[in-house]
Amino acid sequence: MNRTNPTPTMKDVAAEAGVALGTVSKVVNGLPVGESYRVRVEEAIKKLNYQVNSYAQGLKLNKTRTVALLIPNTTEPFYGSLVHHINISLLKRQYRMLLCCTDLHGGLEQEYVNMVQQNKVDGIIGLTYDPNLKVDAGTPYVSIDRSAGPGVPCVASDNFAGGQLAAEKLADLGCRKVAFLRTGSSLANEPNKRKAGFENGCLSRKLSYEMKIISDGEPYEEFDRFLISHMRDGKLEFDGLFCVTDSLAYYVLKVLRRLGLRVPEDVQVIGFDGIRHLGFHDYVCSTIVQPVEEIAEMCVTLLLQENMPVKPPLVCLPVAYAYGGTTAEGREGDAPLSRQ
Amino acid sequence: MNRTNPTPTMKDVAAEAGVALGTVSKVVNGLPVGESYRVRVEEAIKKLNYQVNSYAQGLKLNKTRTVALLIPNTTEPFYGSLVHHINISLLKRQYRMLLCCTDLHGGLEQEYVNMVQQNKVDGIIGLTYDPNLKVDAGTPYVSIDRSAGPGVPCVASDNFAGGQLAAEKLADLGCRKVAFLRTGSSLANEPNKRKAGFENGCLSRKLSYEMKIISDGEPYEEFDRFLISHMRDGKLEFDGLFCVTDSLAYYVLKVLRRLGLRVPEDVQVIGFDGIRHLGFHDYVCSTIVQPVEEIAEMCVTLLLQENMPVKPPLVCLPVAYAYGGTTAEGREGDAPLSRQ
Numbered sequence: 221m222n223r224t225n226p227t228p229t230m231k232d233v234a235a236e237a238g239v240a241l242g243t244v245s246k247v248v249n250g251l252p253v254g255e256s257y258r259v260r261v262e263e264a265i266k267k268l269n270y271q272v273n274s275y276a277q278g279l280k281l282n283k284t285r286t287v288a289l290l291i292p293n294t295t296e297p298f299y300g301s302l303v304h305h306i307n308i309s310l311l312k313r314q315y316r317m318l319l320c321c322t323d324l325h326g327g328l329e330q331e332y333v334n335m336v337q338q339n340k341v342d343g344i345i346g347l348t349y350d351p352n353l354k355v356d357a358g359t360p361y362v363s364i365d366r367s368a369g370p371g372v373p374c375v376a377s378d379n380f381a382g383g384q385l386a387a388e389k390l391a392d393l394g395c396r397k398v399a400f401l402r403t404g405s406s407l408a409n410e411p412n413k414r415k416a417g418f419e420n421g422c423l424s425r426k427l428s429y430e431m432k433i434i435s436d437g438e439p440y441e442e443f444d445r446f447l448i449s450h451m452r453d454g455k456l457e458f459d460g461l462f463c464v465t466d467s468l469a470y471y472v473l474k475v476l477r478r479l480g481l482r483v484p485e486d487v488q489v490i491g492f493d494g495i496r497h498l499g500f501h502d503y504v505c506s507t508i509v510q511p512v513e514e515i516a517e518m519c520v521t522l523l524l525q526e527n528m529p530v531k532p533p534l535v536c537l538p539v540a541y542a543y544g545g546t547t548a549e550g551r552e553g554d555a556p557l558s559r560q
Numbered sequence: 561m562n563r564t565n566p567t568p569t570m571k572d573v574a575a576e577a578g579v580a581l582g583t584v585s586k587v588v589n590g591l592p593v594g595e596s597y598r599v600r601v602e603e604a605i606k607k608l609n610y611q612v613n614s615y616a617q618g619l620k621l622n623k624t625r626t627v628a629l630l631i632p633n634t635t636e637p638f639y640g641s642l643v644h645h646i647n648i649s650l651l652k653r654q655y656r657m658l659l660c661c662t663d664l665h666g667g668l669e670q671e672y673v674n675m676v677q678q679n680k681v682d683g684i685i686g687l688t689y690d691p692n693l694k695v696d697a698g699t700p701y702v703s704i705d706r707s708a709g710p711g712v713p714c715v716a717s718d719n720f721a722g723g724q725l726a727a728e729k730l731a732d733l734g735c736r737k738v739a740f741l742r743t744g745s746s747l748a749n750e751p752n753k754r755k756a757g758f759e760n761g762c763l764s765r766k767l768s769y770e771m772k773i774i775s776d777g778e779p780y781e782e783f784d785r786f787l788i789s790h791m792r793d794g795k796l797e798f799d800g801l802f803c804v805t806d807s808l809a810y811y812v813l814k815v816l817r818r819l820g821l822r823v824p825e826d827v828q829v830i831g832f833d834g835i836r837h838l839g840f841h842d843y844v845c846s847t848i849v850q851p852v853e854e855i856a857e858m859c860v861t862l863l864l865q866e867n868m869p870v871k872p873p874l875v876c877l878p879v880a881y882a883y884g885g886t887t888a889e890g891r892e893g894d895a896p897l898s899r900q
Contacts, residue, residue, distance in 0.1 A: 271675075271678040286658075293644050294634045294640040294641075294644045294647075295637070295640050295839040295840070296839040296840070297635070297839060300634040300637075300839075303659070304633050304634045304661060307659060308661070308664060316660075317658070318656055318658060319647060319657050320656075321644060321647045321651075324651070335656070466838065467838045467839075470838055470841055471841065495838060497844075498636065498806065498835060499633075499636040499640075499807075500635070500636070501810055501811065504837075
């Protein structure tokens with residue numbers, strides 16, 4: 221790597237062009253100035269490879285070309301993937317991302333919102349859990365997965381359709397008695413619709429089902445107990461399981477292995493999210509894939525679309541089923557991706 | 561969520577205090593002003609909950625309390641974990657992170673550096689691959705995993721010790737003939753020392769070894785061919801494999817399964833990084849764990865330590881071995897973590 225001289229300032233441009241600092245400022249800010257001056261300043265800018273300080277410009281224009289993203293962490297794959305694609309969508313529009321990871325302590329979401337508002341970010345995209353979060357009416361804001369009240373668009377997967385698709389897939393693949401396993405936030409949010417969608421799918425396909433739902437603080441071992449309580453003579457009463465996330469499916473697959481059950485022969489398993497092992501290998505399980513790239517692009521589009529008189533309150537994007545080795549229809553190997 | 565009124569500005573404070581805007585500015589910037597004015601401004605600041613715009617202040621002080629992080633992506637778990645911990649380390653010091661994901665196209669690392677320098681970030685932390693990357697001498701800079709030239713501290717795991725530890729572990733666990741499998745960048749970098757460390761460990765333990773090293777563009781199937789070429793009568797000639805990353809180990813474990821080989825009974829496998837499935841479940845394999853939290857903290861400490869006359873050119877942080885089911889010493893279940 222080479223260490224170069226400091227980047228040129230507006231003063232350097234003025235010296236190079238032989239004009240006053242104010243003249244450079246006018247040219248940079250698009251204000252009228254004599255043609256010969258404008259040419260000299262533009263040539264100096266080109267020669268020195270001077271780039272406008274967009275923070276300084278932002279303070280004048282009330283723009284910083286910076287968007288804050290509030291998200292719990294970047295260590296869980298679904299969040300890591302969202303961060304990645306929102307970053308790409310912002311970059312395409314010459315916007316930068318201020319990353320605010322919020323799962324360190326309870327009040328951090330509000331602290332971050334206060335901080336970034338004071339610093340004039342052009343908007344906030346948030347996947348948040350604080351139901352009382354306060355965001356200025358003047359700050360463009362888009363929420364992921366949770367409604368944040370009137371005037372704030374919420375972008376999510378079509379979680380209801382995803383739950384329904386999981387039930388229909390299990391029915392199509394020959395299941396007769398299935399269960400839905402869920403853990404997670406008790407807050408009203410879009411992912412909670414997976415349950416209603418699944419129930420709807422079971423009812424329409426006349427599929428017998430049970431639910432095991434635990435709340436955030438409870439231990440995963442509750443699922444072990446639930447499954448064990450449904451064992452009869454070494455067999456599980458269910459031949460299909462729908463897990464609310466791939467992460468839960470990963471845990472459940474290990475429990476099933478310990479119980480001596482074969483997947484998919486004895487019981488088929490479908491997860492939700494579309495996570496791949498280590499970021500880019502095979503799917504963790506057969507799964508309902510969230511369209512992360514489309515969610516990211518939609519959030520950024522809605523956030524920066526200033527001349528949109530009415531913003532949609534809720535945008536649900538289509539999910540897809542992908543085979544990942546834990547259902548009966550495919551073979552081992554690369555998972556095909558079938559659109560819904 | 562509640563939508564509140566816009567955050568108060570300096571003008572609001574001036575109006576509330578009944579003083580001129582310049583007086584508020586002086587108080588905020590710590591300049592001398594009559595005591596009664598100072599008290600009135602401070603009371604107005606408190607009443608309105610006005611917070612100083614740190615970007616605006618940053619332009620004056622040449623500080624923005626913002627650090628840019630250049631990293632390939634947030635979808636691969638090692639990068640996602642680094643982003644997470646660097647964010648925490650910055651947050652503890654009231655710094656924000658500007659996230660710059662760079663693996664979209666070749667020139668992006670330099671574009672990002674140019675952009676953030678123009679915007680007066682207080683420093684850059686980079687895990688970069690462009691050997692010709694140019695960073696201003698005046699911009700504090702810390703590099704991860706790759707030396708970026710004189711004056712730029714490089715922070716990494718002790719990769720040599722990690723390679724050596726992998727060889728010693730395989731020897732301790734009864735291996736007699738082992739192989740090192742590597743893919744990755746051909747650039748000079750710290751992770752490349754895993755190879756030399758492994759060789760050193762094999763030599764000191766009189767462990768017979770081979771190497772299979774492929775470069776970035778080549779297909780992983782080269783490893784299939786290498787392993788198949790070392791099969792004799794349904795048995796692999798190696799009883800231990802050291803894979804340069806957990807991601808490669810994950811791939812190799814699948815190849816071994818296809819070849820009908822049992823892990824760890826027929827062949828033991830050690831990876832590198834310390835990745836857990838889906839962010840927080842069990843280890844992908846027995847592995848040399850990188851101290852991601854310590855790397856993050858060291859990068860931020862070195863970056864922001866302004867009054868340090870000489871910065872260390874290379875900091876290597878200790879790694880640890882963790883059992884993850886693919887070596888012979890343990891049982892199934894939670895992996896214990898043994899410090900080196």
